[in-house]
Structure formats: structure tokens, C-alpha cells
Amino acid sequence: MDPKLGRMASSLLALLLLLEGGMFSASPPAGLERVFRHIELQQDAFVQTLKEWVAIESDSVQPTPRFRQELFRMMAVAADELRRLGASVDSVDMGSQQLPDGQSLPIPPIILAELGNDLKKPTVCFYGHLDVQPAAWGDGWLTDPYTLTEVDGKLYGRGATDNKGPVLAWINAVSTFQALEQDLPVNIKFILEGMEEAGSIALEELVQKEKDRFFSGVDYIVISDNLWVSRKRPAVTYGTRGNSYFTVEVKCRDQDFHSGTFGGILNEPMADLVALLGSLVDSSGRILIPGIYDHVASLTEEEKNMYKSIDLDLEEYRNSSQVKKFLFDTKEEILMHLWRFPSLSIHGIEGAFDEPGAKTVIPGRVTGKFSIRLVPHMNASVVEKQVKHHLEDVFSKRNSSNQMAVSMVLGLPPWIANINDSQYLAAKRAIRTVFGTDPDMIRDGSTIPVARIFQEIIGKSVMMLPLGAVDDGEHSQNEKINRWNYIEGSKLFAAFFLEIAKLHE
Amino acid sequence: MDPKLGRMASSLLALLLLLEGGMFSASPPAGLERVFRHIELQQDAFVQTLKEWVAIESDSVQPTPRFRQELFRMMAVAADELRRLGASVDSVDMGSQQLPDGQSLPIPPIILAELGNDLKKPTVCFYGHLDVQPAAWGDGWLTDPYTLTEVDGKLYGRGATDNKGPVLAWINAVSTFQALEQDLPVNIKFILEGMEEAGSIALEELVQKEKDRFFSGVDYIVISDNLWVSRKRPAVTYGTRGNSYFTVEVKCRDQDFHSGTFGGILNEPMADLVALLGSLVDSSGRILIPGIYDHVASLTEEEKNMYKSIDLDLEEYRNSSQVKKFLFDTKEEILMHLWRFPSLSIHGIEGAFDEPGAKTVIPGRVTGKFSIRLVPHMNASVVEKQVKHHLEDVFSKRNSSNQMAVSMVLGLPPWIANINDSQYLAAKRAIRTVFGTDPDMIRDGSTIPVARIFQEIIGKSVMMLPLGAVDDGEHSQNEKINRWNYIEGSKLFAAFFLEIAKLHE
Incomplete structure (x- = not known):
């Protein structure tokens, strides 16, 4: 499609959204009008840069020298981009990674960059990643995954939404202030890694090490690495399950x-x-381990009301999930059971017969695997004790001559932020300015360790401010970011800079 | 070891056994004394033939052209041996086998051989197989698996006990009568296959086809393809579970x-x-499917007594099984639960997470696998209905929105013989003559389809008359047959010919 048509569609969609929201946004504050116009005018250049970044096959999941080389190239390209902004850039060598097969591969550097050091301004640190999930044209992609291709206002390409697009949107916001020679209202720091899809190897270690140096002046941390729950309504994410x-x-x-x-x-x-696995959860999804719900935060009226207003089309969600029926019938119950209640899933069994066919084996040693998603204010080590106690109890009643051993192999706490922190208020205001609507205040049911790492180690407010729509398909074939989301997202970050500077004063 | 020493050890062991049994065998009947002496004198030649047969790598499990070639060579060598006995030999072409990878391999011929056609004599058909399980020196063999090696009276080699040794023992018995120009008291038929370890592909089809031709005059069928439950006491097997x-x-x-x-x-x-799998069996091993025990034959006093006299050293059995504790404490209970009661084993789950590591997946579709060993007079199609009904009942109570599908993918009935059939009486007498003791009357907990195939299709008495000791290690590393078992086994078959001829009259 002609990029101009794309832009028109994008603007039209924004207008429709405003109409649908039943309100017009107030005109942006004085300084922002120029900023927004500049972003609109520069949008083809911004898309072009995204195209160049998507073209780098920075796959961190497949541990081959070629992909690793692409990752290094990606980090170098990003470092150059940040230097062009005038940032001081430190590409920290993270050593190498030992693979299970004995092979050793270098870990791409983590970029620490700083721009501005005005003590009167707040310092916002942006976290993003430049590595991507594997993608191959044969896998069901309708376009070449590493050639950003626009169709009907959608920019298809691996990494477009996860996470190259949002990283560039942040850079676009910063560069716009500079292009307009307008004072950047905040000091900016960047931490950009290249191993997120491979488990953020080495990230926590670096954050720990840089706690009192690079992170010392940081007031706020923003992550933009998840999605809205809606196609059109922006969201702010304030919690993840552990x-x-x-x-x-x-x-x-x-x-x-x-x-x-x-x-x-x-x-x-x-x-x-x-029998042990069967004792964990009932058919209504309720966990049967005694005491497990004891520390789950009680539901306040305020929280309850937040679920009501969230823009989730249950029917569409059910259809796109290909699930005949969920355990719950209302939007509120579903969101609460994904975000604020624990869940227990049985993943599988190691050591039993798992292949096709009919093997008449009695497995001699088997290992069941299950996990419990933790929510505030559950504590992993308390849960560990409860689970062990429960399983020992069930096992002892069986009077079996076998040996049982229970281990907690991973214990990641949940993350929850105070939605009354300044940056949450600033984000809400910025969203109202750019999108003319209040955001969905959402959580994520899965565990995103970076949020918790930053919160725990640095001890500052962390916010997840996603740009992508629910249907962006991160990790799957035909990943995309809408041109509209990318451009309005750049505006959102710019507006956020102004709002947080105001609220921080 | 010097073969002469082996012979001495073998004779000594026989003597010890007789002493231990608290009795001396009566001198063999007139005709047999010469037969036995001849077998003793020929034993090195018999071992030499076994060595030649073991040297042929007739592995039917690994579907490679080389092993398949060895299988064809094995069948040809056996056919020649039978022709030397004067048998008319038919090597029936069984076509070829389509492998899952698209490759096609020829199936080794099944040998049908006949020797003698005297209407006054009974006709005994012997079934055996000449293929073997895979074996490689690196797998823990102390000697080359395809070089029969004698150590302390034990003849180590792949196929030595399963099933080349017993097939040759039968041939040794026949050839001895001929060498002595003594009238063979029975007509003999042989059915020898080369695909038993690969599931006896094509056997049932051939038996069905030859029912009214080759098998028409057969009175008794003897299989010698299992083991005693003791190291020293012979056994006769009269049943297997389905x-x-x-x-x-x-x-x-x-x-x-x-x-x-x-x-x-x-x-x-x-x-x-x-939950479904957990509803099948309790921790005492009792199957929880309603009605499942309804058709299990009730235990008679006579049967109960048979278990008492069986030579099973429970402590040694437990130790060699590496099991801390069985579900039952007495020999009788253990044997009954292996042989005459059904059991349910859960084999595993296909489609769940079965690898090492910690994957946070909710499997979308999983298939549990379990089987029930059937005993007289259980019927597979009745069991199928009971299982389906039970699982549907458990599933419906869960009120799950998932779909459940139950299939019985295999339904092999149990096999049980009448231990008062002539050939069982003849075998007991022959065992008393050769070993000076009554045999253990045993069953096999596993399913040996050939016994049932012969019984069902041909409708004649089937008996399993094993020669190997409990510690022969069929299918495992360092498979062996004792020289003593091989040679006394040859005598046993010779004595059996005489006894069955007498009882058949």
C-alpha cells in the first residue's frame, strides 16, 4: 500500500477512536503541538528506520554464530543511533554463554546510554530489547519476516512490535525534541539488551553491578514490552504474576x-x-493446597471497578483463543483469574512413555512438573513449604514403598506497582492527550522478570507502558505493529516526558 | 573354561539337584538310556551348532538391510539343518514389510517342516523363532554377543536361550533318535519364524492360511520360548495374561x-x-473400574496349592528386581497377582511436556496410556465397555468443557491351557525322568500372542515347555543358557516324545 494511504488510514482510525470514545481530546499543550506535527511529518522516516532494524536477523533463540553475529550488529546499530541523539553510550561486554552441547557463544553487549544530566529534571530509564524470536518464511509468514512490509496500515515483520518498534518510538520521541530544538523535559537513560528472548542472560547481574552507578540517579523505569488487551484502547500495565x-x-x-x-x-x-498431581487442583481451577490462598491480596472495590471498564471483547477473545468455554463467564472474573488470583498448571511428566504407539512399560522413575502463578502478596518460599507439606501428606497416605522428592526449581515473585505513583499519573495524562481516552489499567498473567528485577534491585517505580495492539502476534507468525500504534506511540512517549516532568516538580 | 570341565560341572550340578530334591530319579526307561547317553556324548557337537547359530546376527528389531540379510541366512541354515534330519521343508515367502520411513524390507521366510507321517503316532508341532534382540559389545556385554562363549558352564551369547538354544534342543532330540536308528515315537512338525522379536509380523496370517493344510494333522503344539521361575527347577507353563x-x-x-x-x-x-488416570487403580494395586473383577476365574483349592510348591526365592527375586518392597509379602500372593489377577499399569502421557527443564506450557491436547493385563475369564470387549463407561462417568462429573476420547488400541485375550491335557501329563513325566523332580506349574504374567494364536486358530492343546533358567537374561546383556539346561533340555524333549506317544495311544 502507498505509505500516504497508510497515513490517511492511520489518521482516520485515530479520529474514529476519538468519536467512539464519545469525546474529543483537548488540544495538546502548547509545546506538544509542534512535537506531534513533527512526528506525523517524520513518520515515513521513522518507519524506514524500523525497516532497517527489522532487517537485522537478531534471533537470540537459535544459538548459531550467524544469528549471534546479527545480534552484535543490531546492538552496534542501536548504539550508533543513540550516539546520534547525543547520548553517551556504553556497550558492556557480557562475556560468553556456554551451551549444553559444549559450544560457547559470545553474549551481545548490553547498552547503557545516558542523555542529559540536569538535576532539576527527573531521570527516566527506558528498558528495551533488540533480539527477536525465530522466524522463517516457510513457517506461515505471508511476507518475508525480515522485510518490514506494510499492508493496510499494518507493518509486518519480526520484532516490529516485540520490541524494536517500541524502542524506536522512544528514540523518535527524544529525537523530535532535539530536531525541534525544544528542551527535553527529562534526563533519559537507556538499558537495551539482546538476550531477552533467551532469558535475559546476564541482565540481572549487570543491573546489580550498576545499581549505585548507572542507576543511581534514576527516578522512573519504563518498559514497553507487552501489549494492550484491546485493538484500539491503550493500556498501562501495573503488575505481573510470579x-x-x-x-x-x-x-x-x-x-x-x-x-x-x-x-x-x-x-x-x-x-x-x-494421585499426587491429581490432588493439586479441582475441576473448577481451584488450587487444593491448604493455605495457598491465605496471602492473596483481598479485592478492593476500587480494584474491582477497574476490571469493569477494561476494553476486552470476550467473544472475540474466546474465538481467537480457540477455546470452547472458559472456566468463567464474565470479563471481570476472567481478568481477575488471569491477573490477581494464583493458578496451577500441570505441565507434564518426564520419564514416562511419551511417544506415539503402545509400549507396555511400567516407568521406574517419573517426574511430574507443575507450576503455580503467584500473585500479591504470596511468597514463593511460603508456597514452597505449603506444596511440599501437601504432597508429603498425600504421599504418606498412599503407603507407597516408592521414594518421593519435591523441588521448587524456580520461585519468581509477582510484581505489582502503585498505580498512584507519579509516572502512572503522567502516563494516564499523556494517554488522554494523545488518544483522548483513559487507558485500560491492566496486569499481565505471565511473569516478566525484568519489571521485578528493576523494582527489587533499584527500588524505584517501574511502569510497563505498551504500544502494541492485542492482535500484534508477538512471538508468532506475521508479527506486526500498526503504523498508527507506532506513530501515536512515539507521540505518547513525548507527551509522557512533559507530564512526568510536570508531576515530578 | 575347558569344555570338559564344563561338562563335569554340568553333571555335578545335575547330581546336586537330585540330592537337593531329596530323591534320585528312577533309571530312564529302556529306550531312553541310550538316547540320554548319546546326547551326553554329543554335547560338544550340540554346543558347536549352537555356536554357529549364535554367530549369525539375526537381529529382527533393527530394520537394516544387513541384519535382514543375516535373518535370511539364519532361516536358510535352519532349513538345511531340518533337511539333514530328513524333514520336508517349505520356506514360505512372507513378502515385505513397509517401515514408517517409507523403506521396504523383505520379511524372512517362515519355515514349515514335516518329519514323519505315521497315522498311528501323534503329531507334535514345535514353534520356535530364530531372530534375536539387538546386542552390541559396547552395551555391557562381557563377551562378544555373537560369539558363544562358555564360562563356568554358562553359554553366553545373544539368542542362546531366546530362542536358538531351545530350537536346537528339539532338533538334537530328533537327531539323536535318528543317529541311534531308533524309531521316532512321534511325527514332528516345525514352524520356525524370524520376526518374533519384531512382533511376529505375518505369523498369524500364515497360521490361518495353513490351518487346514499344514496344521490339519497336528495334535499338540509345543512352544519353548520362556523361562523357568527358578534357577534349577524345571517348569511347565500353562497360561499367559492377555x-x-x-x-x-x-x-x-x-x-x-x-x-x-x-x-x-x-x-x-x-x-x-x-483425574481420569487417577481414578483407575488404588495404592494397593486394586483396579477401581466397576465390574472389572466380575469375570475373573475364582480360585480353587487345587490352583492355590500349586503356588505353594513353586520354587521362587522371594528375597532373591526382590533383590534381583531392585525393588524395595512388593505390594504383597508372600510368594503365593505375588505369583497370583502376576499370573491370575488382572493388573493395571499407567504407561505415560503423549502430548505433554516430557523433556528436562521447566517449560511453562499448558498442553492443549494430551493422551494418557494405560493397559490392563487380562486373565481368565475376562473378555477384552467387556473390559473395553467397562473402561469407557467408567472414564465417561468420571469425566462427566468434572463438568469440563474439553473433549474426551477413549480407545482400546489392543485387545489380546489371555491364554490358559488345561493342565490335564495329555501333553501336560507327558511333560511332567518326562521332567520327572530327566530332572527327578516335579515341575513348577507356572504361568506368565505377560502376553505371548503365539500361544493364543495357535490355540484359537488350530484349536489344539498348546503347551509352553521352557528350558532356560530364571537368570538367563533374555533380551538383556549377557544372555546365556546353561550348558546343563541345553543338554538336559535336549533329553527332556526326547523323553517327552516317548511319553506323549504312550499317553496318546
């Missing part, structure tokens, strides 16, 4: 048995394990 | 879910499946 991952091993002996030769005289480990 | 193998699939959708994004609002298929 996760405690358990293994429970039941062992009779190391080798398997033949079910003809031994079936009938053994405490079979699979029978024990199935 | 097997009904089930899959139960629970499906929400084809793709998996992320447990962060969906955990808490789904009827998770794994939770349903674990």
Missing part, C-alpha cells in the same frame, strides 16, 4: 519394568504420581 | 497454551487427564 515451578519425582528404581512381568505386584510410580 | 491397551485423549485445542497467559481460566486438559 511463578513457582515444582518438580515431584517418584522413584521405584532407575530402570523401567515390563508391565507383563511386574504388573500387579508393584507400587507403580505413575500411579503414585498421578 | 492385554487390553487404552488411550484416553483430552483435548481443549490442538495448540498448547502459555501458562502465564491462560493459567486460571481454562479447564486444563492435564488436570482432566490426571
